[in-house]
Amino acid sequence: xxxxxxxVRHAPDPGAWPTVEAAAGSRxxxxxxxxxxxxxxxxxxxxxxxxxxxDEGFVTDTVVEWYERFAAGGPAAVVVxxxxxxxxxxxxxxRIGDDRFLAGLERLTAAVRRASGGRTRLFIxxxxxxxxxxxxxxxxxLTRFLKITDRHREALQADADDEAVRALILGLDDGGLxxxxxxxxxxxxxxxxRERVTDTELAHIADLPARLPPLFAAAARRxxxxxxxxxxxxxxxxxxxxSFLSAGNTRADGYGGDLQGRLRLPLEVYAAVRxxxxxxxxxxxxxxADECIVDGTALPEACRIGEAFARAGFDFLSLSRGGKxxxxxxxxxxxxxxxxxxxxxxxxxxSFLSDERGPFGRNVTAAEAVRTAVRVAGFETPIVVAGxxxxxxxxxxxxxxxxxxxxxxxxQALADPDWWRKVRAGRGDAVRVCGFTNYCExxxxxxxxxxxxxxxxxxxxxxxxxxxxxxxxxxxxxxxxVP
Ligand SMILES: Cc1cc2nc3c(=O)[nH]c(=O)nc-3n(C[C@H](O)[C@H](O)[C@H](O)COP(=O)(O)O)c2cc1C
Ligand code: SF4
Numbered sequence: 001x002x003x004x005x006x007x008v009r010h011a012p013d014p015g016a017w018p019t020v021e022a023a024a025g026s027r028x029x030x031x032x033x034x035x036x037x038x039x040x041x042x043x044x045x046x047x048x049x050x051x052x053x054x055d056e057g058f059v060t061d062t063v064v065e066w067y068e069r070f071a072a073g074g075p076a077a078v079v080v081x082x083x084x085x086x087x088x089x090x091x092x093x094x095r096i097g098d099d100r101f102l103a104g105l106e107r108l109t110a111a112v113r114r115a116s117g118g119r120t121r122l123f124i125x126x127x128x129x130x131x132x133x134x135x136x137x138x139x140x141x142l143t144r145f146l147k148i149t150d151r152h153r154e155a156l157q158a159d160a161d162d163e164a165v166r167a168l169i170l171g172l173d174d175g176g177l178x179x180x181x182x183x184x185x186x187x188x189x190x191x192x193x194r195e196r197v198t199d200t201e202l203a204h205i206a207d208l209p210a211r212l213p214p215l216f217a218a219a220a221r222r223x224x225x226x227x228x229x230x231x232x233x234x235x236x237x238x239x240x241x242x243s244f245l246s247a248g249n250t251r252a253d254g255y256g257g258d259l260q261g262r263l264r265l266p267l268e269v270y271a272a273v274r275x276x277x278x279x280x281x282x283x284x285x286x287x288x289a290d291e292c293i294v295d296g297t298a299l300p301e302a303c304r305i306g307e308a309f310a311r312a313g314f315d316f317l318s319l320s321r322g323g324k325x326x327x328x329x330x331x332x333x334x335x336x337x338x339x340x341x342x343x344x345x346x347x348x349x350x351s352f353l354s355d356e357r358g359p360f361g362r363n364v365t366a367a368e369a370v371r372t373a374v375r376v377a378g379f380e381t382p383i384v385v386a387g388x389x390x391x392x393x394x395x396x397x398x399x400x401x402x403x404x405x406x407x408x409x410x411x412q413a414l415a416d417p418d419w420w421r422k423v424r425a426g427r428g429d430a431v432r433v434c435g436f437t438n439y440c441e442x443x444x445x446x447x448x449x450x451x452x453x454x455x456x457x458x459x460x461x462x463x464x465x466x467x468x469x470x471x472x473x474x475x476x477x478x479x480x481x482v483p
Contacts, residue, residue, distance in 0.1 A: 085097055213269050216272060
């Protein structure tokens with residue numbers, strides 16, 4: 001995991017907690033209505049993959065317990081983790097690409113409704129992603145995966161058959177390999193093979209504009225049937241639709257190049273989803289206010305993306321920053337690259353070891369700029385900000401300053417899913433404050449059940465343990481709830 005070289009330590013500082021009356025009169029706990037989006041407060045749990053789905057992508061008891069636990073704490077909205085729209089094996093990542101997933105998803109929505117007394121709106125994040133393979137060792141890559149071409153022959157000045165050329169390449173040192181392999185081959189050697197939206201010589205990549213709108217539309221229809229209040233289209237971080245939006249998308253088929261071309265597929269996906277679920281169902285998206293990579297989409301273009309999405313009719317725009325493969329660290333042999341290990345990954349989930357700016361409210365400047373652009377263009381579309389929020393005054397100040405309309409807390413919600421209940425009850429002093437250590441994030445990287453480091457320090461009599469028996473699967477109950 002990359003950290004800013006300054007390595008300044010920042011302690012969380014939630015500031016003063018409000019009284020019951022001050023909380024009741026606050027912006028944070030005031031309602032918001034826009035289009036089909038109706039929230040009883042401006043609070044939000046952004047999507048977090050907890051690695052609790054079955055290997056076939058079904059909802060399990062532990063998935064249900066995870067979301068029930070958030071709902072019991074009383075946030076206005078919870079976004080269910082990134083959920084795959086295709087019917088293809090993708091390990092323990094939740095899936096919605098076929099009707100057989102409906103029963104589990106219905107169980108999940110019913111549990112959240114029960115636990116929140118019907119108050120918490122439940123959205124599901126719909127994701128598509130391209131193939132990424134684990135890094136293999138040098139010899140395996142050069143003998144099994146490297147396709148010998150005339151370019152290698154020319155570079156080696158060897159007029160020989162494939163196996164003879166391969167033998168020459170196998171004998172090269174690292175410097176030699178760097179001269180003979182092209183940048184893409186070198187990347188596959190150092191990082192593992194990864195598909196890109198620009199690989200249009202592959203039929204299934206060329207076809208994405210035809211294939212994705214119906215896949216997302218069918219997934220959204222299923223989400224509606226399963227009882228979700230809406231969907232969040234995942235246009236952020238390192239995944240397919242974010243890659244279409246990216247400045248690095250040079251597709252020449254009308255779905256890349258200038259911003260209009262790069263927006264085309266995300267807008268066509270939106271149109272298909274809207275058509276499938278109608279105007280009375282919430283359709284929002286998450287996108288990047290800045291890719292935070294060299295030559296990536298930066299804030300000025302993100303403002304124009306926000307305007308285009310607002311004009312199209314999205315019910316909310318949730319912002320994130322970074323989280324890209326382009327600057328990720330090379331994985332160990334046997335592991336796959338992970339888009340949160342480089343500087344852009346740091347921007348996505350900033351930790352307490354930071355630069356002078358620190359991890360708290362790190363996205364507010366970008367969110368404010370996108371919101372202003374959307375408002376100046378004449379749209380009232382709500383903007384959701386997240387990134388280092390943990391205190392009431394901090395969230396309230398962001399709303400007051402017009403940074404956003406809704407404040408998301410991901411890791412703080414994980415550390416203490418009772419945050420909203422405690423703060424509204426005038427018991428902010430009882431909040432278990434997130435230390436922004438990214439212990440949870442390291443588990444996510446290993447695809448291990450995500451838990452919080454702070455849970456084990458709380459007194460606790462019962463609960464479900466992780467399969468290794470060492471950690472708790474859900475946050476401990478709030479002491480007043482313990483009989
Ligand atoms: C364990 C974990 C899993 C995450 N999974 C997702 C995800 O599925 N989709 C997504 O858009 N963001 C995901 N994120 C990013 C969060 O939604 C959020 O943007 C980020 O953690 C910054 O907000 P915070 O400072 O409130 O935690 C994840 C974060 C964590 C810690
Ligand atoms: S492990 Fe807990 S305290 Fe550390 S960042 Fe994650 S939620 Fe916060």
